[in-house]
Amino acid sequence: MLNEHKNNVISIIKWFLLASAVGCVVGVLDAAFLKILDRAISFRNGIPLFYILLPFVLYGVALLGRKVAKRHTDYSTDAVINKINSYRSISFISIFKGFTLSIVTMVMGGSAGKEAPCADVGAGVSSILARWVRMSPQDQRKMMICGVSAGFAGVFGVPISGALFGLEVLWAGHIFYEVMFPALVAGITAFQVTSFLGVDYIYHPLHFVPVFSEQFFLKMIIAGMFFGLISILFIEITKFTRVLFRYIALKTRLFWACVTGGLLLVAVGYFISPLYLGLGMPGIESVLGGAAPESPFGFLYKMITTSVTFAAGGIGGVVTPIFFVGAQAGAMLADFLRVDSATLAALGLVAVLAGTANTPLSASIMAIELFGADIAPYATVACVISFLVTGQQSIYPSQRISLEGGKTGDAPDASSSNYDTPLRPAKIPYRKTMFKQAFKKMVKHLIPNPKGFDDEK
Template sequence: MPPFKEIVSFLLNLLRWLGLLVPLAVVVGSSCALFLWMLEWVTHYRFVHPAILYGLPFAGVAVALSYYWWGGRAGGGNNLIIDEIHKPSEGVPLRMAPLVFIGTVVSHLFGASVGREGTAVQMGGSLASSFATWFRLDKRSTSILLTAGVASGLGAVYGTPITGAVFGLEVLTLGALDYSALLPVAVTSIIADWTCHQWGIHHAVYPVTFKGLAAPGQVPFHVDAVLWVKVAIAAVAFGFASRAFAEGVYRLSPIIKKICPTPWLQPAIGGVATILLVWLLGTRDYLGLGVMAPEAGGASIVNFFSTAHYDWSWLLKLVFTVIALATGYKGGEVTPLFFVGAGLGNALAPVLGVPGDLLAGVGMVAVFGGAVNTPLACTVMGVELFGGTNIVYYATGCFIAYLCSGHTGIYLSQKVGVPKIWRPDFVPGIALRRTREGIWKEEPKV
């Protein structure tokens, strides 16, 4: 193709993509803004009216019934979207967006220990799939648009647009990135985050005051060797926590299904268990997102960055969240993973002699990275949330946690492009759900 025609073709293709991506980003960003506003409102209402917790079993059953009656394929959640990106087929149903939106808001109103990333990703993915259907895109373009929807949802809901872009690419396949989709995915995530901000939405601030700079009179350098080793030791624990979280959900779910084969009744078990745990512990700190505590000084993500010390809060949040997710409550896993990681960092800081706010920040992104197998995206998240001064420590935490979490994760539809530790029997492209079972190559099709 002559250079002039090639340039014209590129510009026309660029305009075509902008015509798709900009409206998608605005819709996703606006949806996330409404979602975050609703979450803030219901969380405040629950703080003021703590007795609403007693309605959690009934609320869970109501949401489960809505999925049972109307959900269909929408019940596949994030894994369905990842499957559709890998191999577009029937598409992601548009009803996934309102179902997960309402289900998550109801779950948080009554106190389920769930997150918000799943909702944002599913809204972005279902809206992107509908755009692809309306504009009759081919499979390759559909895959890119779905990835952009995922990225824009995550980027807008956390205020981390570059993280969203890298996450959208990295979450699909362990050890491999498709850079051909990088620009459209990044553009969508950035515009969605900007749109969300224009609606007046502000995200929580996590203050990391530690700056890894040299003392007066010393040559400045970006890393302290002893501190780096201590962070690396903590990162092993962060990786194991990631694995415990993911495995806890997958091992408890079959037990719940065996006890109660009726899907829409299973949330009642989680609701009752949550109420009993609140009675036993005498605290509401582990309900909902956990970004802020219902009472001053309580365990929360923000408070883990203070000088206060919380020994076992990370483990208690893990238990609350595993119960909620295994019994079918909607919302997601990432914000609870933030709580687990920041809480574990807070607990380990005095033991290792590491600044508490630094290790809370490292743990927050590292546990997330280990559980979703996205170490690069979570390193970028550390920079977007806390600043770039301590990037060596964030990267160390995320990379080591990624390796130590093993071949498991909260999204079992992920493909394995390169295993974390090389195996001679490995076949590229196998699903994570298979490797978790110890199967590293697909059986030949008859």
């Protein structure tokens, strides 16, 4: 008994030191990435029609990402999830690709987010450190999870929810409690380091004391259902666009797929608004400040530009576009529900994240970290309902699901053989059936279930 407690204390000290080291290293790299990105965007904003070269930029990014060092393509959050779930490490070349090519994509107008490079850098650096000290595969995996948590916490300034996101996003329906302590230490450390280095974050405390009533609570339930449908729409548009552009690349060449996507993005920027290109932070900050959205279809434009960017070869994260979609959709819904616009924009930001990424717990805590404690009960309700409405859909194809058939499945066992086996996505149908299969699948998920919620989760 005494030996068991002694081993637990030693393990806590060990992982505290390791996680602190990971948080410091990832925090410095996060700060460097964010400062380079901010300066590049500031310089770009002074250039009119900065997005005009997107067709050729996307082709160049696709060539460098996919054709150069073909084995090293783990520069997206989904790829990191797949690597962690299959106990495989991330190479330095993948880290370098994710760090540099994502900056090029976002600065030149591609609609992408900034969290994937930081999560990829965090997981990659952690795996390299773990190999240097010759850790076991299980401990290497823990280190990579700490790196993802530190990267997410440092990039958005949310140490608690950022750490939990790294645990929750790997396996929907299960949280790896054995990694929670080092993940929290890594996330908090990374946040403190990035803050010390002068990184600014979005904080919009909502100074309101809502009067609880059945009518207001019903509005929050309706909002949660709406955000769940928005999540499904985003996921299905992303899937359909990926199949469509893969079809174009197979029928013609990669060049024409990239050019087609780039021209669509240029058309959106020129004829609609450049607000829906690039990182999109002004579109998030404006509606969180209470301003009306520039267009009632702003969330739909962002879905399209984000999906096209990734399908046409762009590199980056998807969480920042999810924030944009959720905030814009919430601000649009506020007019119909007659609720404060900033409040629903904040709820939409976290609820759409909960639905698309299957992370209701971390999204609920993120609402507290970004918008204050007053919004907590309403954000939790909206996040959970959005999560339930989404069903087993996910913006990350490599994410695993622990809940099937409406019943709670057994928690994944790290020692089991099926846990080590990577989840392989279904093969893409051959050319002639691509459109038919993709269209049927999209329609199936977009038409509401007459029985109500999808009870498979």
